[in-house]
Amino acid sequence: MTQYLDFEKPLAEIEGKAEELRALARANEEMDVSTEAKALDVKAEAMLKELYGSLTPWRKCQVARHPERPHCKDYIEELFTDYTPLAGDRNFADDLAVMGGLARFDDRPVVVIGHEKGADTKSRIERNFGMARPEGYRKAVRLMDLADRFDLPVITLVDTPGAYPGKGAEERGQSEAIARSTEKCLQIGVPLVSVIIGEGGSGGAVAFATANRVAMLEHSVYSVITPEGCASILWKDSEKMREAAEAMRLTADDLRRLGVTDRIITEPTGGAHRDRKKTLAAVRLNIAGMLDELSGKSAKELIKDRRRKYLEIGNKGLAA
Structure with missing residues (x-):
């Protein structure tokens, strides 16, 4: 059953009425409601396009946090084969908010690392809602060292409101x-590509996304702090999160203009959760494209490319 966001309430009413008609028809085979249900479907599709054709930054934040949005575990299961998880930081514990291990991407051996928020109440608590602790970041360091030693590209999937405080x-x-x-x-001499699949929050996201190439899903967000946190600091009122989201330039379009991100991955109308297979296929295509761009570069070239990218951030698009 689809979970609707606040701004989708009119859409929920239309789709709900269409489903009620179909339920009545299933209960009474003599009833023909196909014409009425189809008309509601057409109306709902038009409303969906209208709503998602002009999302505000705050609404994009809501879409990025949608509980049905594909998470890191979904991407690993669909896009990678022979995934072998590696656990622990060899120091304190294993952090379930961070998934990572060896895998194959298009039959190419890689290391994949990502934040996992969980899909239900139990798993969300176990995964700490994707908020990594120190051992999660130390696990990521261990995996990147492993990738560097064995010349394996690193793919990171970012989806966190921020590191656990x-x-x-x-x-x-x-x-x-x-x-x-x-x-x-910044140090590893292998290709490093990152995809912001939901929330890219604070240093907790930057710690995985300081990559040669960074892609963002169309309705994902990437910022130094959540809009609620920003509003609490600047206005002493977390309810001003809409104003904060507008000011923070946290959308994929804004960050593409500033050079923070390199690619925007188009989402299905209605967000990634409306058509998960299409979203996963688009991410696969873009990861492959980013890895192809970096193929053939030496370790020194990759490190230089990565450092230059971050030194140049903000030099373009400031007047936009």
Whole structure:
């Protein structure tokens, strides 16, 4: 059953009425409601296109957080073969908010790392809603070292509201772990490509996405802080998150103009959750394209390319 966002309530009413008609027809075979149901379907499709044709930044945040949106686990299961998860940071524990391991992408051996939010209440709690602790970032560093040693491309899938800010995480060196992961992204001499599949929040996202090539799904967001957090700091009122989202330039279009991201992956009308197979296929195509762009480059060239990309961020698009 589809979960509707606040701004989709009119759409929910139309699609609900169409489903009610079909349920009545199933209960009474003599009833023919096909014409009425089809008319409602056409109306719903037009409304869906209208709603998603002009999403505000805040609404894009809501779509990026949709609980039915494909998560890291879905991408790994669909896009990769021979996935062998590697657990733990060899220091403290394993962090279930971070998935990672060896796999094959289009029959090419790679290392894949990503944030996993969970799909139901139990898994969301186990995965800490995709908010990694220090051991998660140290696991990522270990996997990137492994990739560098064996000359394997690294693919990261980013979907986190931010790193976990709890007391235990701070005691175990959260900021240092994030910094080490970001540093490792800049040091490895293998292709590193990243896809923002939902939320790219704060340093917790940058620690995985300091890549040679960064792609964003059309309705994903990427920012230094959540709009609610920004509003709480600037206006002392988290309810001003809409104004914050407008000011933060966190959408894929904004970040493409600023050079933060390199590609925008078009989503199905209504968001990635409306057609998961189409979304997964589009991500596969773009990951393959980014890896092809980097093929044949030496370790020195890859490192230089990555550093140049981040030094040049903000030099273009500032007047937009």
